[in-house]
Amino acid sequence: MVAPTEAAAVVEEMPAAEPAPVEAMPAEAAPVEAAAEAAPTPVPNKGDTTWMMVSTILVTLMVIPGLALFYGGLVRQKNMLSVLMQVFMIFSLMAVLWALYGYSVAFTGGNPFFGGLGKAFLAGVTPESLGATFSKGVYIPEFTFVAFQLTFAAITPALIVGAFAERMKFSAVLAFMTLWFTFAYLPMAHMVWYWDGPDAITTAESLNTVVANAGWLWAKGALDFAGGTVVHINAGVAGLVAAYVLGKRIGYGKESMTPHSLTLTMVGAALLWVGWYGFNAGSNLEANGYAALALINTTIATGAATLSWTFSEWLLKGKPSMLGAASGAVAGLVAITPACGFVGPMGAIIIGLVVSPICYFFVAKVKYMLGYDDALDVFGVHAIGGIVGALLTGVFVNPALGGAGVVDYVANGVAEYNFAAQMTAQIWAVG
Numbered sequence: 252m253v254a255p256t257e258a259a260a261v262v263e264e265m266p267a268a269e270p271a272p273v274e275a276m277p278a279e280a281a282p283v284e285a286a287a288e289a290a291p292t293p294v295p296n297k298g299d300t301t302w303m304m305v306s307t308i309l310v311t312l313m314v315i316p317g318l319a320l321f322y323g324g325l326v327r328q329k330n331m332l333s334v335l336m337q338v339f340m341i342f343s344l345m346a347v348l349w350a351l352y353g354y355s356v357a358f359t360g361g362n363p364f365f366g367g368l369g370k371a372f373l374a375g376v377t378p379e380s381l382g383a384t385f386s387k388g389v390y391i392p393e394f395t396f397v398a399f400q401l402t403f404a405a406i407t408p409a410l411i412v413g414a415f416a417e418r419m420k421f422s423a424v425l426a427f428m429t430l431w432f433t434f435a436y437l438p439m440a441h442m443v444w445y446w447d448g449p450d451a452i453t454t455a456e457s458l459n460t461v462v463a464n465a466g467w468l469w470a471k472g473a474l475d476f477a478g479g480t481v482v483h484i485n486a487g488v489a490g491l492v493a494a495y496v497l498g499k500r501i502g503y504g505k506e507s508m509t510p511h512s513l514t515l516t517m518v519g520a521a522l523l524w525v526g527w528y529g530f531n532a533g534s535n536l537e538a539n540g541y542a543a544l545a546l547i548n549t550t551i552a553t554g555a556a557t558l559s560w561t562f563s564e565w566l567l568k569g570k571p572s573m574l575g576a577a578s579g580a581v582a583g584l585v586a587i588t589p590a591c592g593f594v595g596p597m598g599a600i601i602i603g604l605v606v607s608p609i610c611y612f613f614v615a616k617v618k619y620m621l622g623y624d625d626a627l628d629v630f631g632v633h634a635i636g637g638i639v640g641a642l643l644t645g646v647f648v649n650p651a652l653g654g655a656g657v658v659d660y661v662a663n664g665v666a667e668y669n670f671a672a673q674m675t676a677q678i679w680a681v682g
Contacts, residue, residue: 293381295390302538303395309529310402314342314409317526321519321577322413325627328511330417337424338409344425345405348432353404354397356433357440363467366441373397383448384536385658391536399533400440407436407482413627414490415497431489439481442466443473443680452660472672473680474644474657476545477534479589479637480680487634490625499624508626513573520577524553527584531591544655545591548599549584552591555603556583563611575611582610582632586640593644595653602647606639638681645677646670 319338323331345353355370370376382396383389408428419427445466452458462470468480475481500508510516531549535542560579561571586606587599594602613631625631648654649668659666 306533313526317522324515483637490629585636598647
C-alpha cells in the first residue's frame with residue numbers, strides 16, 4: 252500500500268507522545284532544551300488505530316457474508332451451500348496461515364520477491380510493537396496492521412472460487428488455496444507493498460537504501476493503493492487458469508445455468524460495497540483527508556460504473572438487469588481499488604465510466620469467443636477491472652489532472668509527475 256501525497260510531518264496526525272509546539276506548552280512545562288535531550292517514545296495514534304480496527308471489521312464483512320452471498324445467489328440452487336462453505340472455510344484457513352507464516356513472508360525483509368520467516372508464528376509481534384503508516388512519526392499497533400492485512404489475504408483466494416464454482420471437490424479447494432496463497436498471493440503482496448516505512452527516509456541516500464530493501468514492484472514505483480494488482484488481477488488470472496485447467500461444467504452451453512437467487516446476489520453486492528470502504532479507505536492506514544478521498548472516490552466510481560454497465564446492457568440487450576447493476580458496481584469497486592487514494596474525484600468518475608463497458612465486453616463476448624467457463628466472471632470483472640484501474644491510476648494520479656500525486660519523502664512534498672515513468676511502472680505491475 253503506497254503512500255498518498257501528504258507532508259511527511261503532519262501536525263494534525265501527530266502522535267500523543269510527541270512534544271507539543273512551543274507556543275502551546277503550558278508555563279510549567281519543562282524547558283525545550285530538556286525535552287530535546289531524548290526523543291519521545293513512539294506511541295500509536297488512537298484515532299488511526301480505531302479507524303483501522305473498524306476497517307478490519309468492514310473487510311471481514313465483505314467476505315463473510317458479503318462475497319459468500321454474492322456468489323451463493325449466482326450459482327444453481329443445488330450448489331449454493333457448497334459455495335457458501337468454500338468461502339467460509341477459505342477465510343478461516345487463510346486466517347490461520349496468515350498468522351503462521353503469511354504475515355512474515357509478505358511484510359518482512361528478505362529479497363525483492365519474498366520476505367523472510369523472522370516473524371513466523373507472529374514472533375516478536377506484541378501489544379507494544381508498532382507499525383508504520385504513511386506519515387513520519389505516526390504509528391498504529393502492529394497487531395492492528397496484521398489483522399487488517401489478514402482480511403486481504405483471506406478475501407483474495409475466496410474470489411477465485413467464483414471461476415471454478417460447481418466443479419471442484421472441497422478437499423481440492425483447500426489444498427489449492429493453501430498452495431496459491433503461499434506461492435502467488437504472498438510474493439505479490441511483498442513485491443507491491445513491502446518497504447521500510449517513511450521514517451527510514453531522510454536523505455537521498457537513505458531513500459536508495461529503502462528502495463534496495465523494498466519489494467520489486469514498489470521499487471519500480473508501481474502504485475496500488477488498496478489491491479488492484481495484489482488482490483484483483485492476481486485472483487482474476489488465477490481464476491482464468493483454473494477455469495481452463497478444470498474445463499467446463501457438465502451441461503455448460505446445453506442446459507440453463509441461470510442464477511437461482513438474484514435477491515441474495517443483490518444483498519451480497521450491497522455488503523461488498525459497504526465493506527469496500529474499509530478495504531479502500533482503510534488502506535490509507537490513517538484517519539485523515541486521504542482516507543476521506545479514498546472513501547468518496549470509492550462511492551462515485553462505483554456509482555459511475557453501475558450506470559455505465561446498466562446503459563451498456565440496455566443498449567445491447569434492450570433492457571437493463573439487476574445482475575448487470577450488481578456486476579457494474581463490483582467492476583467499479585475493483586477499478587477504483589488501486590486508484591482510490593491517488594486520483595481526484597473527477598478521475599474516479601472517469602475510471603468508473605470506462606471500466607464497465609470493457610468488463611461487460613469480456614463477460615458477454617470474449618468469454619464465449621475463447622471458450623472458457625469462468626462461472627461467475629472472476630476474470631472478466633476482477634482481472635480486467637483491476638488492469639483498467641491500475642493503468643488509469645498512472646494517468647489520473649497526475650496533480651495537473653486533479654490527482655493527489657505521490658509523496659516525496661526526501662523533500663517532504665509532492666513528487667514531480669512523469670507520465671512515461673509512471674505508466675511504465677504500472678505496466679510492470681499489471682504484466
